[in-house]
Amino acid sequence: MPRAAADARSSEAAVQAIIDDVRARGLETLRALALRFDGVEQDHPRVPADVIAAALAGLDDGVRAALEEAIRRARVFAGAQAPGDVEVQVAPGAHLTHKWIPVDRVGLYVPGGLAVYPSSVVMNVVPAQAAGVGSIALASPPQKEFGGWPHPAILAAAAMLGVTEVYAMGGAQAVAALAYGVRDDSGTGRDIDPVDVITGPGNVFVATAKRLVRGRVGIDSEAGTTEIAVLADATADPDLIAADLVSQAEHDPQAASVLVTDSEVLAAAVVDALAVRAARTRHAERVRTALSGPQSGVILVDDVEHGIAVCDAYAAEHLEIQTADAAAVAARIRNAGAVFIGAYSPVSLGDYCAGSNHVLPTSGTAAFASGLNVTTFLRAVQLVHYDRDALHEVAASILSLSEAENLPAHGEAVAARFEASAT
Template identity: 60%
Template sequence: MLRTIDLRGTRPSVSELLALVPRAAMDVSAAYDIARGLIDDVRRDGSAALLDQADRFDGGRPPSVRVPADELAAAREALSPEVRRAVESTIERVRAASAAQVPVPVVTRLGDGAVVEQRWQPVERVGLYVPGGKLVYPSSVIMNVVPAQIAGVRSIALASPPQAAFGGRIHPTIAGVAALLGIDEVYAMGGAGAIGAFAYGVPDLGLEPVQRVTGPGNVFVAAAKRAVAGVTGIDAEAGPTDILVIADDSADADFVASDLVSQAEHDELAAAVLVTDDAAFADRVQERVAARADATRHAERVRTALTGRQSAVVLVDDLEQAAAFANAFGAEHLEIQVRDADATLARIENAGAIFVGPYSPVSLGDYAAGSNHVLPTGGMARYASGLSAATFLRPQQVVRYDEAALREVAPVIATLSDEEGLPAHGEAVTARFGERP
């Protein structure tokens, strides 16, 4: 079912590996002009454009773009006891793990009266996007909201597309979880228009612009994030999910197959990749993948993803080469299921989140591990990180020098400012010690 890429007997360079990496055929650039147009419509026509886009692309025109407070409260109370317990457990775990992501302020004393303080300041306002479409993602509400709250963000707005099954309202589970987290500014809007609304604001809704937009979405959401990146901060241009599993013959073939299938059920463009140094093990995984793909609820979607160009079995000579391929791939989710997992982990540089051992599946991270599941996709883990409390924080340096400390470094400033042809910089220092033109 999965195509095979055989790297045995070769040692590709980094550039050659990048060319070999399987990727989904998703071009954010191709969607950019459409996304830009939808954003411009929202900037010009406000809520009228959002309602029109809901009719065209989502589940129909919502009764109100902003979800009323009583609807949020009712959705919270309507959560089943089982779902509410699961949500509250996940919130508790994500809060604990997110708290560890907040850097501690540090004061550096460079001499008497010379102090540089490093502090981390939260942005004031954020817009969090929770996708709709094929599935419902209450877990994404948690993964977006909790880190922002832990970081100290004071104003949080949340958007999710209207759903036809609920009369144009957002999914009630999304609304209920948002209310459970204390979020009272929720909008029934989706796609590129929602991202534009967050970035520029919508005056007739009372929706003020945000300083950062986060959350996963489809190609038009990714393109919209690119379009507004110069206006507001973004987390990443999220695309289809991916999983890469490094496994040797000590792994359980059915465990590996179940993990590949679990991510393939997200989307037809989802990528599922096995990298192994054992061809016989790869054959066993292929057998189990086929069986599980046929048996699962979303069998057609899974088969499309697994037979797509973005999914593969990669055969390598050894686990060192497996790690090199994984670093070139830059997986959103990387699983390590080998005898000496720590040795392989030590070779990994690029991954959104890493799951070590047979009992740490990606599904654990999707829901209950405490880690965040909003992660860089499409190879962006080579240069970007997943969503965390730090996403909502900005490092700021606070400088405090007294007169004696400034006098001590004045010659350094004068020398460097003269060398750069900016003498007024040095004069701004000497002016404090009585030198006047």
Template identity: 60%
Template sequence: MLTLKDLRGTAVSSLTLSPDSELLPRAGTDITGTTDAVAPILQEVRTRGTAAMMDFAERFDGVRPSALRVPAEVLAEAAAALDPQIREALETAIARTREVHSAQLPAASVITPGPDARVTNRWVPMARVGLYVPGGQAVYPSSVVMNVVPAQVAGVESLVIASPPQKDSGGWPHPTILAAAHLLGVDEVYAAGGAQAIAMLAYGARSEAGELDCPPVSFITGPGNIFVATAKRAVQGAVGIDSEAGPTEIMVLADETAPAHLIAADLISQAEHDELAAAVLVTPSESLAQRVIEHVETRAAVTKHAERVRSSLTGSQSAVLVVDDLDAAIAVANAYGAEHLEIMTGDDARVAERITEAGAIFVGPYTPVSLGDYCAGSNHILPTGGAARYSSGLNVTAFMRSQQVVHYGREGLGMVSAHVRRLADEEGLPAHGDAVDARFG
């Protein structure tokens, strides 16, 4: 089921292994192929507003909602009908996520570069943010938590959730998603999915009478399918986006001490997300590699989403990589830049210190990725496709902007006025220097 690739004897180091190396398994997805399909959807929503949203819901989701915005009473009813055990689990996830993310709030600072001179570094929350929650092959109330909590901690006042309408839920998003929104105090929720939801958040949506049914946002977050990713790329610039999330991925870095059955369970747990999900093991132990493959084959045959898991694990994006030693395994992990990296070795803490490229790192046999998906307190919206090399998982600062407030008095400006004059003249911008000199003329 999982292909074993023997890389022993191959030059593997952080200097020789590039992120796009053919040695690394990658999903063969490219959102440029869906641009032509998404562009007219964006244009329709931009020009026809709510009417287009309703037409697309009927076309893509098989149901026409009675309204674009979910009524407050529907949100309250969903929360009231929520299974008590699910409610307790969500409340635990919310509390832990809020505690972890509250520690991410950056502090303001005031610097005095000289007499009568002050620069304040401050962080300002965005005013209005759109949070996309997918609703395709699974229900993701956890994504409501992961999107909403850091935005609330950042101080965002206007939060909007968009999630696809469901035929089995009367045209509203899944009731567990609605319940999660209600528990978090979010009352602006729209029955909107796919590329059309991204267009609605970016451009807003007006009724045929000209009323603004959904005002536009400044920033859009949340994962989705390839059409959602394509739409997010297309609207970037009109609004900010967190990332173009691709299929989920897990890499397990393990040595001969690791429990093979747990590795197999974790690889399958990510494979059940999507046929394109990536599941990769990198290890210096051929014995462990063989045992993991055997456990995967046994477990995959009896798991609920067996066909989906089989498609994922037999795809080009999934593999077992056997390397010369632990140093080589670490080099592979850093080159790959996994969304989720699990570490199971004889010295987990030391290995974790050497990892520089990963969306999130899960250390030890009792820290599975699924813990991070729900109740670790960390965020599960993470960079995919190697983007961990230059981007971070969703966090509080994603919803904030750094601003500098500059205040110089006459004495402070006078101390550097000659420097400004010289630099302005050097750059051929004498009016810049004149603007300073005018204050002393």
């Protein structure tokens, strides 16, 4: 399978050192790393309210309208995802409840650098709000050209969603600050309080940091450098496939673009179309680097059946199905962050305005991880309510099992309730 030569584990030592430094020195480390990585001198990473308001006031009308539509569609889908509580009676007087409760506080990461991602603000914030999270902190890298604050489009998107706690922090240090919190000893009360869950996409350092703080906080998935796979047969349009492969390659030189097909004719046509599109796109050098890397390529398969197996083994972040009867093929896919069905459902649609979420598992983790959704911000609590008769009905079973496990006090805790009532 085409895969990047190095994975997130190769950066573990460097990322762990950053996490340890943030925990030990707090704001001092955040200031030093902002200067080192972003060329920005900071007093405190908290973005002032007037800076956020100014970003919204200066937002282009067309971009604002597009974000409003993206928010609307994302809210429709997120609102439908919220699971309901379940209550059952397993026996007379024996009641169990499966109750969903939102986490108290979340930290949402929005990347910066090669591109600007106000859409990622939408993707992070909307499901958290739909889940009922009460406290939301958003972090995005500082930008030297914008006064050391995150890009104005990111700040404007936060304002549109009512998020007021925004930090100019990027990379592993942002993840560490959100996970462990940072005290402000200046007396101004600008502590960065720790969160319960961290979500959002990022580069290999962000993905590694999220993995290293898992356990301290919940994370959505290792949403690292983007990838697209396209499963296509001879009925597909090679130029459309090329356009979609280029669309993801422009994210990053390490982005993965993979074609899986049973048609040698289509494969050759896509390669030709890629050469044309890569040459004329704005980020041509970045695209060519991504397309020529070991993480990208063409996989020839015997037939579509074989292609389905290959795609499940690859477990792509984004998987497009461009085959005859694409819906039926898509229904058989088991491993993918998101599946895009047919010629008119490109990954770019999901990146912005489909209503689905574009924060998705990468590097094969879609085989066991889910894309960002409302349940990412919820936890299930089980409520157990038995009355006397219901407990008495299973008392003998509890006594037998506690003895079998050599934990007699477990059984005695049940027996004691009936001994007390008997006296």
